[in-house]
Amino acid sequence: MAKGKLQPPRGTRDFFPEDLRLRQWFFEHCRAVAHQFAFEEVDAPIVEHAELFTRKAGEEIVEQLYHFEIHGRHLALRPELTPSIARMVMSRAGALRFPLRWFAIGQNWRYERMTRGRKREHYQWNAEIIGAAEVSAEAELMAAIFSVFGRLGLPPGSVKLRVNSRALLEETLLAGILRKRPEIFAPLCVIVDKLSKIGTDAVAQLLSDPAGPVGIAASDARDVVDLLSVQDLEAAVKNAPADSPSARDLGRLFALLDAYEISEHVVFDASVVRGLAYYTGVVFEAFDAAGTLRAVCGGGRYDRLFETLGGKSMPAVGFGFGDVVIQELLADHGLLPELSRPLDAIVFAMEDALRPEAIRWARQLRGTGQAVEIVLDPARLKRVYADADRAGARRVYLIGPDELERGVARVRDLQTGDERDEKLPD
């Protein structure tokens, strides 16, 4: 195998023990919060029919699909979890209790150009509430997200949630610019999502490109961009038609966030629309307060995804929370824990004939839940001690001929250096 091939494929990660401890530490916090919020965990294949993910709205996520033909089937590595979860719900809809609260923790793949800090896979905590129409569902999800931030040790205020409503934007545009072309709202959102990456001029240009999926007049494109710059809910509501239901929803959402005591960390931001075509209502993204990192997590309401997939209409809201950006943020705050390997004991038989006795000791100690190594190949005592130190073991159990005769092991505590004889309990 070529030397370069010792690395995993470009943009993917190996998880050595210390890496995996960290990943599991993060997701165990997500699991604990999901448990408190009464979510049930599910899982779907990492390979799906490509058809589940291909949509025609020009989304990046579809362009970056890892897809391939194999034995006449068109398959894809999932780029996100929501479509799989929607598919599962549809396949059993009659037998499920709604609203359901499901979460999944899994790997997603995107074939993107490699830049610093970007990867082609990440693990993601996905939580979905399916079958609830009111913004109380959005509020629950946001509360769950802040609950994880708190558990990870992030100080209050270090992460801001930016919230908008696609429905509000849609109502506003449908009452004006898009009055005659409501069908271009989804591709318009896909373009608008690029705002923070490419800037207002480029977005306006894409929106007015006559060969593009939207192709509105240049002055209309400018008006759209202006609408997005609003960072004040009242001003956004003024731009919307009177008695806008989505404006009322946003007001209710903030009132609920008050009860969760997180509203001071949630801000309205009309530029947040998210890059997925299927969102229909409230959308949100969390960012570090310093604004130096990409979105920590994001989600929104997608009340029409089930119809798009050929199912019955079903209100739904969800989010994805990846393992990459949060680790950068925690590192910036010095909050990544040192998670050392638990190694309670190393058992060493000084002679080959004493191995059965060493095994008896190891079995006994393991039976009490301790993490125990047996020295497997012949070794010198001095090397065993040095190695046990290096491994961070707590104790070494030494079985020599003399110990065997007296029915004991010689136990050295590696923290204190103390030694004593210990009897094998029955």
Add this chain to the structure above:
Amino acid sequence: MAKGKLQPPRGTRDFFPEDLRLRQWFFEHCRAVAHQFAFEEVDAPIVEHAELFTRKAGEEIVEQLYHFEIHGRHLALRPELTPSIARMVMSRAGALRFPLRWFAIGQNWRYERMTRGRKREHYQWNAEIIGAAEVSAEAELMAAIFSVFGRLGLPPGSVKLRVNSRALLEETLLAGILRKRPEIFAPLCVIVDKLSKIGTDAVAQLLSDPAGPVGIAASDARDVVDLLSVQDLEAAVKNAPADSPSARDLGRLFALLDAYEISEHVVFDASVVRGLAYYTGVVFEAFDAAGTLRAVCGGGRYDRLFETLGGKSMPAVGFGFGDVVIQELLADHGLLPELSRPLDAIVFAMEDALRPEAIRWARQLRGTGQAVEIVLDPARLKRVYADADRAGARRVYLIGPDELERGVARVRDLQTGDERDEKLPD
């Protein structure tokens, strides 16, 4: 999306909450045992360079590879975990402490013809000891396997471990039939592994096929098949050269298994050679005692894999333990647990204006670690109770205007039907 596409790709599984609880129950037992045996968990990408898995020995696992070209790279879904773990070890060999004990729990893919009970993916617990030359490592792994059987509730004797040594077979054949063609030993093993599936005649025929990878004389092929029928270690040792090191190793292995108190469940079986080309020494497979299922798990020593991958020679032994056959076995024994959803409380605000109070209650209860749902959309009380029953909730917390005024919630215990007022703790 086509109706049939509501199912995951053929041969793959969705894990609904009850399925995932079962899968996690199984792997948590594996993790607990791995912890006691001082293994550290690692993980590698599910997509690797195809080159890592392609070998020329005619193995099924290579023929069944899910592989594809994408942007000029030849990638594959991993069919097994060992090569990825070997690659990781090679990429950091200088910085690791040996012998290392690593385990991984992950999904593997094989594109095989679909028959009853066969799938194209399975999850597998993989444990490897790398850098230990003696059979004490094999004994540790076998003990870990039986420790899991015990934790799962399988009665002693319900699973048998069949053990052989490829080295013993190799020594025996190299002293005779393969004296002049030692290089065909690995492909010979790949064919011999089909014995239980296709029978002795077909194996003898494949071995003597002049167009095949082995092509030995028909009488030699018959002698090989005869060697495989031996189920008695002493008889197998008699066929081997005098002072055979691998015969001595097998004897030592059984002595160690005595100390682990599992030797009565381990039998010598010369027909076990395993289907992977890279095994070099002891090989083993666990089967249900009734002999009705495929192998529950299997593994062996692979001292030359690191060289094959272009690295330094490194003794190593490992096994894989999948999630599919063990579930069939547990089901046969009536040992699959009923794992219900934990749902401690449902909180219900009788009026929209009372939602903030319901949220306060939910936060309080969640803060104590309880799993708590909030009723998200308006509902009638009667329906909430019926639904809570169906969901298996323990208690319903009811917030009405009267309760709010008195600073309490009305709590109904769904097991006893008792109701009482409870004050929100500070």
